[in-house]
Amino acid sequence: MYQINALNPKDEGHHTRKRFGQNFLHDQQVIAKIVRAVSPRSGDHLIEIGPGLAALTAPLNAESEALTVIELDRDLAAGLPKRVPHPERLTIIEADALKYDFSQQFRENQPVRIVGNLPYNISTPLLFHLLEFGSHIKDMHFMLQKEVVERITAAPNSKEYGRLSVMIQYYCKATFLFEVPRGAFNPPPKVTSAVFRLEPYAEKPIVAQDERALSRLVGHVFTQRRKTLRNSLKGMLGEDAFEQTGIDPMARPETLAMADFVALSDHMVK
Template sequence: MQKPIATPSRTNEILQAHGFSFKKSLGQNFLIDHNILMRIVEATGMGENDGIIEIGPGIGALTEQFAQRVRRVEAFELDDRLLPILEETLAPYPNTTIHHQDILKVDLSSIIEERLTNVEKIAVVGNLPYYITTPIIMRLLEACLPVDRFVFMVQKEVGDRMKASPNTKDYGSLSIAVQYYAAATRVLTVPRTVFVPRPKVDSVVLSLNKRETPPVIVKDETFFFQVVRASFAQRRKTIRNNLQHNLLTDKEDQKRMEEAFQKCQIDPSRRGETLSMEEFAELSNALLE
């Protein structure tokens, strides 16, 4: 029986056989530690009757482990140079399909309807490139997909921001956006030494369990997130200044803003990182009255 792909020797053998060179622009870093890989598999909680959607399978290290354990795997790879490698490494697994598509452009609802109807639960997993981590996560969370859990490996600083609480340096609009849609749990920290090529920073694996209902009630989700983003536009500025310059720019808006601060008993000289999600919800609702 062959060694798992996620070992230094097997990864090196596959890359050399195909003359593969890493593209820095695609943020490619392949995991070469089988134990860490198995922790990621366990974090999904998926079994033999379930389905996996994988973002960026690389050379198939994580894909092969899921293919051995679940009913269906649908993986999305952008780099066409990896397709022949994946065809070879995943040849033993007829329950796995590789799609040569950009995950930001894929209609996942259709994929689920067409290819994952015979599974009980679905998880989305991926080692996400730094440069598109936030767009991918937000697109998936905002979509009404029948997905039970998201398990992502991201750069540590991004993971810290996603899990952050008010009054911390990492807390910001991403913290609120992620926590509005999901309960975030850190699974493990992944040192930079277990990747090829070795990245400059460590990573974390996060499990995001999608909420059935958001933790706050807002009148208008789009406006709520506009208020949140505007409040963090310049971290050193007060909420009043940020909202004045980035969202509520005319005199009527500013009058309404002062009334909303008063009604919510929020001091407008506070900074965005001191407001809880509940306070942001209350403020955005008051601004719509």
């Protein structure tokens, strides 16, 4: 495993920028564990979002034939070539990943693999932005605050299950991989982190007639999650929707499976 020595951002001549949500990973055991989870293979089209001080970039660069990184901080981007073992394999794109058109990276018969320690302050919109390109993405390995990862990967009938769980799992298989302690970063964040995997479906197990309607319905019921479906969907769906779908109108949203949400949203657009 390739080792790096970026233990302190200030030692590297870089001061963390709060507006970029910068917390730099330095724990070698955690880094190695992430690289093993990603498991770069020959011919992979690998993209890292937010390489920072190259804690993850360096070992990924060492184990892959080519690596593209997207970095918003110009100072960090400029320093990346000297922090990796094979700078000739590295392509650096200075851009905001939240606005970047990932279709520029698509290659025929070579799905993209994405990895990153995402800025927590933009994580949710960034995930949904990436899912717009899901048909060209093989998998994604990310680190976020643990409570968000628990919500993304939650199953029905749990307190973590909500809009994020349903909408991301509509597009992907979501897997919680492992927890990362605060001390693995410099500066340490205020929350515990976790690494997870998203695998976009080549063919979704369940397909909604109108995905925007599904998103509206799911968002609406989880803003009123203590209400029964009958009460929260009053004015949006009539009693016939529950009768025809076989869904209990007295149920609460956290008890519904993906198929139930899709059935109700399909009824909305009839």
